[in-house]
Amino acid sequence: MTTSVGTPTTLDLGPATGLSCRECGHRVPLAAEFACGECFGPLEVSYDFGAVRREDIEAGPRSIWRYRRLLPVPSDVDSHPNTDPGCTRLVRADRLAAELGVRRLWVKDDTGNPTHSFKDRVVAVALAAARTLGFTVLACPSTGNLANAVAAAAARAGWESVVLIPSSLERAKVLTTAVYEGALIAVDGNYDDVNRLATELAAEHEDWAFVNVNVRPYYAEGSKTLGYEIAEQLGWRLPSQVVVPVASGSQLTKVDKAFRELGELGLVEPTPYRVFGAQATGCAPVSAAFKAGQDVVAPVRPSTIARSLAIGAPADGPYVLDAVRRTNGAVEDVTDEEVVEGIRLLARTEGIFAETAGGVTVATAKKLIETGQLDPDAETVLLITGDGLKTLDAVADRVGPRATVAPSAAAVRAALGF
Amino acid sequence: MTTSVGTPTTLDLGPATGLSCRECGHRVPLAAEFACGECFGPLEVSYDFGAVRREDIEAGPRSIWRYRRLLPVPSDVDSHPNTDPGCTRLVRADRLAAELGVRRLWVKDDTGNPTHSFKDRVVAVALAAARTLGFTVLACPSTGNLANAVAAAAARAGWESVVLIPSSLERAKVLTTAVYEGALIAVDGNYDDVNRLATELAAEHEDWAFVNVNVRPYYAEGSKTLGYEIAEQLGWRLPSQVVVPVASGSQLTKVDKAFRELGELGLVEPTPYRVFGAQATGCAPVSAAFKAGQDVVAPVRPSTIARSLAIGAPADGPYVLDAVRRTNGAVEDVTDEEVVEGIRLLARTEGIFAETAGGVTVATAKKLIETGQLDPDAETVLLITGDGLKTLDAVADRVGPRATVAPSAAAVRAALGF
Known part of the structure; x- marks a missing residue:
């Protein structure tokens, strides 16, 4: 992440001004970091919101971007193709x-x-921040909802994606991720193995934004x-x-x-x-x-x-x-x-x-x-x-038809207790 | 349907003024009818919209009810619990x-x-009209999306529902209807059999609104x-x-x-x-x-x-x-x-x-x-x-993981062609 770390003052992430450690309070500039260099505590986004009015929000789009003045995203965030989640x-x-x-x-x-799922919200913010931070690939380890959200958001944005899942994952969750045709990789191991792999890969590939790892402060x-x-x-x-x-x-x-x-x-x-x-x-x-x-x-x-x-x-x-x-x-x-x-x-x-x-x-x-x-x-x-x-x-195992009947009105009525 | 048919002038279905035959133009008062008594052609809702302004619509709720001045529903339609579809x-x-x-x-x-699915839109209008027309049960024959929409809308409204499906229907579609716990009846027959049954039952049970049969003009x-x-x-x-x-x-x-x-x-x-x-x-x-x-x-x-x-x-x-x-x-x-x-x-x-x-x-x-x-x-x-x-x-059969690999970064990279 040379681009961003080297030139922190040029980053436009809206009202976000830096990252601060939730444990020791140590502050660092906005960058693709997630753990405090002093105490290894989790980093969180700090803001200078200035004045934000209800009218500004109400005049915004029908998506989470109406709150962009309160999020670590550029002011033109909704001009890039994204899934526009929120306003549910x-x-x-x-x-x-x-x-x-x-x-x-x-x-x-x-x-x-x-x-x-709500994962579309966090992924949309992660994607917007990742773009500004200079990443080009959207990635995650996941067992379901996050995999769907990352693969869909990347497809919509025209980004490459790398989604890591345990190979034992249910067929439905595999299909609902694979259909977006990013790089879906099944890993022979449990979710802990997959998660560990993601952390390792995030350290090695500086253009891969693992939404819940190396851009987690923004994502969250x-x-x-x-x-x-x-x-x-x-x-x-x-x-x-x-x-x-x-x-x-x-x-x-x-x-x-x-x-x-x-x-x-x-x-x-x-x-x-x-x-x-x-x-x-x-x-x-x-x-x-x-x-x-x-x-x-x-x-x-x-x-x-x-x-x-x-x-x-x-x-x-x-x-x-x-x-x-x-x-x-x-x-x-x-x-x-x-x-x-x-x-x-x-x-x-x-x-x-x-x-x-x-x-x-x-x-x-x-x-x-x-x-x-x-x-x-x-x-x-x-x-x-x-x-x-x-x-x-x-x-x-708990729900199903009340009855299975012959194709006659009398049979239906009998099943309904008439 | 004694209530409605007996006193057509008291019905509040917003701008709707009557039903007219799409074939012969014959007009009848608003009622639970769907076929022309003259020529058996399909009946369609007629309106007197009066003046409708963009501002009225834009000031409305974020659902199909913002268009209530253009639909056969009462003006207070959104005061009754419903699924509030639309504005997708x-x-x-x-x-x-x-x-x-x-x-x-x-x-x-x-x-x-x-x-x-879009079926939530038509079912919501059917439910609103059915309430005004004096029905108390929401019903349909269906093979999927409509079954889901009817069962959910009835649950939300506190209505009984009767949903008829072919007994061969896929498990997923059965579950996503049955979970709402209306009366789901599986019929040993194909969809044509189920549809015929629905028409027969609609004629016999005057309080059952089969959304796509006897209240079809409103539903559509x-x-x-x-x-x-x-x-x-x-x-x-x-x-x-x-x-x-x-x-x-x-x-x-x-x-x-x-x-x-x-x-x-x-x-x-x-x-x-x-x-x-x-x-x-x-x-x-x-x-x-x-x-x-x-x-x-x-x-x-x-x-x-x-x-x-x-x-x-x-x-x-x-x-x-x-x-x-x-x-x-x-x-x-x-x-x-x-x-x-x-x-x-x-x-x-x-x-x-x-x-x-x-x-x-x-x-x-x-x-x-x-x-x-x-x-x-x-x-x-x-x-x-x-x-x-x-x-x-x-x-x-067409989509799936790009590869299944051992839990190592090297294996993931190899799968991705690095």
Whole structure:
């Protein structure tokens, strides 16, 4: 990354001014770096936002780029071909609310993104930053949603892509990535092996932007747009409670960051809010740490159907604990059985078919209510971040036709109990 | 339907004033009717739009309901829970344009709808009209996208649903309907059997709204919103050429109707446009009639991977021929091999993964250009109406990982040709 590191002052990444270490605060110029040179802590983007007005945002495009003044992307970001994710539905969920016994509930339905998960947001920001930083290849290790998003974004932009997946990955996830015809490489190994490979390759190929490795500080900021959109869609105010699935933990910390930024910028009243994390019991290291009152997250070996959340050593786990404790929230976890029931409950009440991670969110919200941790009288938003079409196996044994009948009206009526 | 038929004057279906026969012009009051009592021709909604301004539309919700003044739905339609479809992306497709050799190309990407096909549009309008007409159950015969859309819309609205499918339907399509937990009934028979059953049941159960049977005149109007959106997204003007997939043919005729209405209402300049129809060769009755210069569409027995277009006796076939000939367009068809190449071309160039019907549209556009029927210098819009995630089998044998390698950087590099 000679280009960028050599000439940091010429980089246009909008309001971004540098990178700072979340652990020791050490600051470096904007560049393709992700770990602090002083303490190896994670680097995060710093900004000088200046004045940002609601009108400027509202006059912007119907995509995450309406928030470009709050993201590490060039001001002309939407002039380059990209998947234009975001501006997904915020659904008033009265029927689900009634089932859960809460007063006012919303579902942020991110299945409406171009490849049907929130990953389109973070990848779009990573691509825009990577272009400015001088990269020419978009890459990632992934087991699913991220692979789809990277391959699609690269195709749309006319970039080469390199996507590494475990060779054991389900056929559907392979096909939905391979169809974009980047370089999809199956690796004989598990996700940990693939991830390690990505880090090694990122160090060796200076024109490859591994979105979740060497441009991770930029990539991660894309999740802030979930928080911005929720606030804008509520009429420029913050919800009282938000339930967010936790994999690496990055998304939860960025939604929290978005809410804080909006308050600091005067775009919303800085009203109090509580952030809740949702995990599957089969991979619940952050929930375990929260319940044990610890600051350190002990790694676990994942075993859950919620594969998109199955990160045993979540990089942002400690920051999730910080955000949750600071806002008087909680982290809770649910069994795979409850995950499937969560998927079915959301589908049956609101007509939204979520992937397993969405089942985790819904089931965790239910458990938080039942255990008195989530206030049923306070307005709550649930984040549904991926699509049930990608995890059909989770429900395959539980749902099906009510009956199979002969082709006669009498047979249909009999099956329906008439 | 005693309620509605008995008191037609009290019905609020917005600008809709009645139903008129497309064949003999006979008019009847708004009701749950679909065939002319005089000549058995299809009934269509008539309107008195009054004055409709761009500002009224632009100030509306980000869904098809921004066009409620142009649809047979009550003015308070968006106050009832529904899936809020529409306002999907219109994507400037420069990379696809370059491959096809055309100057200015757009893709209307309807995979962004709640259940990822345009069927959410027509079902939402059908549900709104059905509520006003006094129905209480939403129903359909279907082999896929429509089943998903009806089951989801009913769940969201808190309605009962009855969805009839052939028992041979693929597992994925069964699951993505069954998850919403309406009454899904598998019928031992083919789609024709199921369709016949639906007509029989519609006649016997006066509270069941079979969206594509007894409320079809309202349902079909939902496709107009594709045309309205394209024009609004182009900055309130009509494209010169539009390529639309043809199943029953309804969608094509309604896009044409939308363009005409916008011109008549002064919402756009009534500039000339050409409408093209796209079919799969394995089910190309309208294309065959077009090429033979006939007005009558002879039924065929479908045999194509584009199953969502596999209607051998298309109800609106003659009206497609009318629209295409009136606008100096054409109908063309492509082989299943070309359909798969069309899916791959769109994915590779624009990062959009379409179902087989989308492959039909892209491949047909290519053929129309190559045969000189579509003007490469005129602005063109392609309608992509469903999602590749639902028809994975179409590409399963064609795409896959570039290589499967050992977990080492050297192996990855070798696979990539370094």
